[in-house]
Amino acid sequence: MNKRASFYLNNLEEILCGCFLVAMVSLVIVNVLLRFVLNYSITWAEEVSTICFVWSVFIGASAVYKHKMNIGIDVLILAASPGVQRYIRLVASALLLLINGYILYMSIVFTSIAWEKPTAVLGVSSAVFNTALIVGFGMITFHTLRFVREDLSNVLSARA
Helix, strand or coil: CHHHHHHHHHCHHHHHHHHHHHHHHHHHHHHHHHHHHHCCCCCCHHHHHHHHHHHHHHHHHHHHHHCCCCCCCCHHHHHCCHHHHHHHHHHHHHHHHHHHHHHHHHHHHHHHHHHHCECCCCCCECHHHHHHHHHHHHHHHHHHHHHHHHHHHHHHHHHC
């Protein structure tokens, strides 16, 4: 049980992102088939698939960031000596922590402002969309904290 729970926790972003993508694609396919075969359309399908898309984008961005698969330009870092590289990575991680923390804060502000605004079709709060920002950047900020800790540990262990 512990191994299974650990697997789901370690791959939470990927699992959630996959679920949102499956839901989005399924809804779009069903809606297209209904339009083609029965000349009928599910009125809320486009809005729900858009919500699924937004959630999959921001949670997927966190998954990519967690695995350090985002695009980076290491030309300047690789030109430095290994000792200097550790410090550059620490400074870069600290800057990313500030930036991602600020975006997380602004996401909270943005969501609280849009809380009362209803969506066009379903009439639910726009926070359904905007909360994806909070969750996505919250996870990214969490991973950035982990990267800062790792980079700081690398710098301190090299000095010892």
